[in-house]
Amino acid sequence: MAEITLIEAIRQAMDEELARDENVFIVGEDVGQRGGVFRATVGLFEKYGGERVIDSPLAEASIVGVGIGAALYGMRPICEIQFADFIHPAFNQIINEAAKMCYRSNGEWTVPMVIRAPYGGGIGGGLYHSQSLEGLFTHTPGLKVVVPSSPYDAKGLLKSAVRDPNPVLFFEPKKGYRLIKGEVPEGEFTVPIGPANVTRAGSDLTVFSYGMMHHYTLQAAETVAKEGIDVEVVDLRTLYPVDRDTILKSVRKTGKALIVHEDNLTGGYGGEIAAIIAEGAFSDLDAPVRRLAGPDVPAVPFSHPMQDWFMLNPAKIAEAIRQLARY
Amino acid sequence: MELSAEIKREMYWMMLLARRVDERAWVLHRQGKIAFHISGIGHEAAQVGAAFALRRGYDWVTPYYRDLALMTALGYSPTDFMLSLMGKAAEPSSGGRQMPSHWSLRTANAVSHSAPVATQTIHASGIGLAIKLRKEDKVVLTTIGEGSTSQGEWYEGVNWAAVHRLPVIFIVQNNQYAISVPPEMQMAVPSSADKACGLGLPGEMVDGTDVFAVFAAVSKAVERARKGEGPSLIETRMYRITPHSSDDDDRTYRTREEVEENKKRDPLLMARTLLEKEGLLTIAQIDEMEAKAKQMVDEAVKAAEAAPYPAPEDAAFPVYAEEVRRG
Ligand SMILES: Cc1ncc(C[n+]2csc(CCOP(=O)(O)OP(=O)(O)O)c2C)c(N)n1
Numbered sequence: 260m261a262e263i264t265l266i267e268a269i270r271q272a273m274d275e276e277l278a279r280d281e282n283v284f285i286v287g288e289d290v291g292q293r294g295g296v297f298r299a300t301v302g303l304f305e306k307y308g309g310e311r312v313i314d315s316p317l318a319e320a321s322i323v324g325v326g327i328g329a330a331l332y333g334m335r336p337i338c339e340i341q342f343a344d345f346i347h348p349a350f351n352q353i354i355n356e357a358a359k360m361c362y363r364s365n366g367e368w369t370v371p372m373v374i375r376a377p378y379g380g381g382i383g384g385g386l387y388h389s390q391s392l393e394g395l396f397t398h399t400p401g402l403k404v405v406v407p408s409s410p411y412d413a414k415g416l417l418k419s420a421v422r423d424p425n426p427v428l429f430f431e432p433k434k435g436y437r438l439i440k441g442e443v444p445e446g447e448f449t450v451p452i453g454p455a456n457v458t459r460a461g462s463d464l465t466v467f468s469y470g471m472m473h474h475y476t477l478q479a480a481e482t483v484a485k486e487g488i489d490v491e492v493v494d495l496r497t498l499y500p501v502d503r504d505t506i507l508k509s510v511r512k513t514g515k516a517l518i519v520h521e522d523n524l525t526g527g528y529g530g531e532i533a534a535i536i537a538e539g540a541f542s543d544l545d546a547p548v549r550r551l552a553g554p555d556v557p558a559v560p561f562s563h564p565m566q567d568w569f570m571l572n573p574a575k576i577a578e579a580i581r582q583l584a585r586y
Numbered sequence: 587m588e589l590s591a592e593i594k595r596e597m598y599w600m601m602l603l604a605r606r607v608d609e610r611a612w613v614l615h616r617q618g619k620i621a622f623h624i625s626g627i628g629h630e631a632a633q634v635g636a637a638f639a640l641r642r643g644y645d646w647v648t649p650y651y652r653d654l655a656l657m658t659a660l661g662y663s664p665t666d667f668m669l670s671l672m673g674k675a676a677e678p679s680s681g682g683r684q685m686p687s688h689w690s691l692r693t694a695n696a697v698s699h700s701a702p703v704a705t706q707t708i709h710a711s712g713i714g715l716a717i718k719l720r721k722e723d724k725v726v727l728t729t730i731g732e733g734s735t736s737q738g739e740w741y742e743g744v745n746w747a748a749v750h751r752l753p754v755i756f757i758v759q760n761n762q763y764a765i766s767v768p769p770e771m772q773m774a775v776p777s778s779a780d781k782a783c784g785l786g787l788p789g790e791m792v793d794g795t796d797v798f799a800v801f802a803a804v805s806k807a808v809e810r811a812r813k814g815e816g817p818s819l820i821e822t823r824m825y826r827i828t829p830h831s832s833d834d835d836d837r838t839y840r841t842r843e844e845v846e847e848n849k850k851r852d853p854l855l856m857a858r859t860l861l862e863k864e865g866l867l868t869i870a871q872i873d874e875m876e877a878k879a880k881q882m883v884d885e886a887v888k889a890a891e892a893a894p895y896p897a898p899e900d901a902a903f904p905v906y907a908e909e910v911r912r913g
């Protein structure tokens with residue numbers, strides 16, 4: 260089995276889906292000849308042509324809205340938002356249109372589409388190339404929200420997203436694009452949208468995370484293992500709809516829960532996980548549920564010392580694990 | 587294209603039927619039997635003229651809330667509308683989920699739209715893109731009010747179609763008001779058709795009270811689109827004879843004299859006068875049509891009143907495509 264990067268896994272998934280189904284096409288800024296600013300679509304323009312790998316005008320509402328129209332007609336668009344930070348002009352089309360189409364037409368119209376958006380900081384991108392925005396979208400029934408953390412999952416989940424009959428928002432941890440490598444079998448396989456993944460079994464406490472923070476959490480778990488703390492790690496993978504059963508099962512086993520995400524704390528996705536645990540596993544808890552999240556400032560600052568202050572990392576996660584283990 | 591007497595009478599009938607349905611909605615509102623109505627009175631010529639330029643049931647439409655006559659010409663029945671006014675389960679656009687006049691009619695390829703204005707413009711371009719990708723000869727017609735052409739999403743949608751020469755016909759229904767705001771507060775050009783030159787497609791203004799003039803203009807645009815020669819923008823100009831909606835009091839921003847003056851150009855009256863002058867419509871035929879319309883509207887109201895409301899718990903579905911119950 261070949262070891263490939265996260266972004267190569269994403270590229271492979273799109274390549275295979277373009278080859279599999281002629282209704283699939285890619286639309287976004289610079290996705291054509293340039294192959295995407297992160298090179299996620301590199302080679303696809305040459306292979307499939309400008310009709311299936313389309314450079315859109317610089318207008319995000321239309322990237323998503325044109326995708327919706329094409330999806331209504333029966334196509335399977337993969338819309339790329341260059342950075343998640345630029346998804347806001349398309350917010351209306353995502354929240355009011357894509358997410359509500361099936362419900363508002365009583366099922367007469369559905370929107371099978373994927374919106375890919377690289378998210379997250381730690382790359383020197385400042386306020387507008389670093390945002391984590393899942394919290395804005397995990398409050399929206401009608402959308403599915405997916406965040407892969409490994410090349411295997413990225414490929415398998417993206418293929419599932421393309422085939423899903425609903426709008427799927429696919430947030431990609433861009434810092435991990437080339438940093439995160441893993442074994443991915445060649446050819447056809449999918450990872451289902453929905454189930455979380457227990458990526459490390461343990462008995463002392465559970466850490467719930469996703470995306471880049473899940474990658475860091477695994478490193479932190481290694482570190483504290485040497486100190487005798489046995490951590491279970493759950494990669495949530497699909498944030499909406501969320502896999503309650505896996506969350507509750509793990510907490511019932513370990514009795515302690517830490518939730519880690521890069522998006523800021525207040526009103527963030529971690530609050531929902533904490534609520535699920537409080538409602539469903541209160542009597543199994545041996546400690547208060549803890550959240551480790553980005554600070555409540557508007558976004559990630561540019562200057563390195565300030566960026567480092569904002570960003571979580573394996574050391575900060577390890578420290579939060581130690582504190583919870585001591586409780 | 588020269589229209590036969592029969593088709594001209596058919597167009598008049600559609601305008602008449604839509605008018606009588608619309609008027610009955612106002613009556614039902616005054617009687618306290620329905621909570622809301624948004625009227626298309628004064629818009630019938632533009633809408634019926636446009637509808638008849640299409641291959642109905644073959645071409646696609648992304649409409650807006652003012653389009654009762656357009657939808658009627660596409661096969662949306664008086665009973666459908668009465669069901670929707672009363673929020674009954676069998677209402678075909680949304681099963682009672684949306685407000686009245688938020689159309690969707692799958693059998694007519696008329697796509698579900700929302701309340702935020704101009705969202706449908708981009709969908710039309712997306713559908714146009716899909717048609718082009720599949721190398722089919724269908725066209726898309728989309729409608730909007732003149733005030734809503736101020737929205738960014740409108741420009742984005744039209745721009746897309748112009749860049750890719752998509753088979754889309756953008757119809758603006760300029761009825762002199764966006765609720766209370768006149769066109770000169772929306773745009774610095776005399777007509778929304780003038781916006782076309784900045785976007786790179788033909789723009790034309792046509793008398794929106796003359797059903798045959800609209801038919802001719804839209805037919806030309808449809809022909810262009812079908813031949814792969816790209817989109818067109820057509821402003822149809824008319825006067826909104828009623829308040830914006832049943833919730834509006836138009837005496838707060840326009841005089842009765844102004845309204846009365848403009849009623850002289852009532853499109854229904856004008857079509858009738860023209861057809862009578864051409865000897866294509868006799869008093870006996872008009873009487874027959876009126877009687878038929880009255881009977882249809884009476885029956886529609888009766889059927890809708892007798893029809894069941896949706897079960898409250900049906901409001902839980904269908905959020906996702908997997909939940910859709912067909913048939
Ligand atoms: C994005 C958005 N903002 C505000 C409204 C409220 N609103 C509904 S209709 C309307 C006026 C629209 O005028 P126009 O586009 O000229 O269409 P008309 O109603 O005259 O046919 C407004 C402000 C809305 N529906 N959507």
Ligand SMILES: [Mg+2]
Pocket residue numbers: 731732733759760761762763764765
């Ligand atoms: Mg108007």
